[in-house]
Amino acid sequence: WQRGESRQYITYVQDRGNKKLVEAFRQWLGCQEGVNAGAETRTLLKAFSDYVESEDLPEEASREKTDTLIDYANAQAKRGEPITLDELSELVDEQQPKAFYDYIRNQDYGLAAEIPPDKRTLQQFKRFAGRASGVSISFDSHLLGNSIEYDDERDRLIIKQVPGQLKDQIKQRGH
Structure with a gap:
């Protein structure tokens, strides 16, 4: 910490209404908060979702990778250890262990090599699923309100960014 090699040593627990007191x-103390675990975890989950989308994976593979991420992140949180991007990348894709790591670096999400997991953010990262009439x-739940909208009045689900594989199948049918 004193050598400046990590930003993860100082954090504040604060009341919602006491920003001035915390700032004072x-x-x-002469220090500054290094990492916002919730924001970092959200950025990681966003990067992961973008990666899975860019790979245009089948639903089963996408679900497996999501489960792998959440299981690993929760295990690290229980141990009180950070999520390591290298290790996560190897777990997410054993055939291409550097693929996710390289994707994050090339897209420049601004993530450190190690991220403190935020349990609350991880719990919110769940999937919605449903099946009826074929x-x-x-x-992923975080897509609701972004690329997926639910219109309660008309009972409609609106998908703004149709997956490439699905779009190709629909176009081939002539719709």
């Missing part, structure tokens, strides 16, 4: 205390739909 921070200045008095239709099967599942998607």
